[in-house]
Amino acid sequence: MTNSNAAALKAAFAAADEGNPVPLVELYSDEMTWAGFTLEGTLRLYTKGEFLEAFGVLAKLDESRNEVVSVDVVGDDLVTANVRAYRRLGELELDTTIVMTHRFEDGKVTRGTDMCSATFEEFWAKTGLSV
Numbered sequence: 001m002t003n004s005n006a007a008a009l010k011a012a013f014a015a016a017d018e019g020n021p022v023p024l025v026e027l028y029s030d031e032m033t034w035a036g037f038t039l040e041g042t043l044r045l046y047t048k049g050e051f052l053e054a055f056g057v058l059a060k061l062d063e064s065r066n067e068v069v070s071v072d073v074v075g076d077d078l079v080t081a082n083v084r085a086y087r088r089l090g091e092l093e094l095d096t097t098i099v100m101t102h103r104f105e106d107g108k109v110t111r112g113t114d115m116c117s118a119t120f121e122e123f124w125a126k127t128g129l130s131v
Helices: 002-017 022-027 048-060 118-127
Strands: 028-037 043-047 063-074 078-089 092-105 108-115
Touching (some): 002 022, 002 078, 022 028, 028 048, 078 118, 092 118
Antiparallel strands (some): 028 043, 078 092, 092 108
16 A cells, blocks of 8 residues: 555655645545645645645745655555755745655655755755745
């Protein structure tokens, strides 16, 4: 089951990068909680709606990509993903890897986390953008 979850995760990220966010949105359970970073670099818990809303800031950039570089399957329900995150606003660029963990239940992500390098919040601080 987890190998199919890993494949679904990779396909959903690829579709989102092609302009179709529906598979990624549908992959996340409506009851999902996500422990992730704010643009300022602090951690917080997000609901699915808040998590997806936070992605809205990417529309303010000149360029943005998320590519699943690799995945690891852990046990029956966990998938970790190394996600190459590329962001550009004018001359400012971020090209880093974010480590994301996903817990699946019945084919949906119900819990997740991400870990970013310090370059993540440094980039966002330089842009002056906020959610």
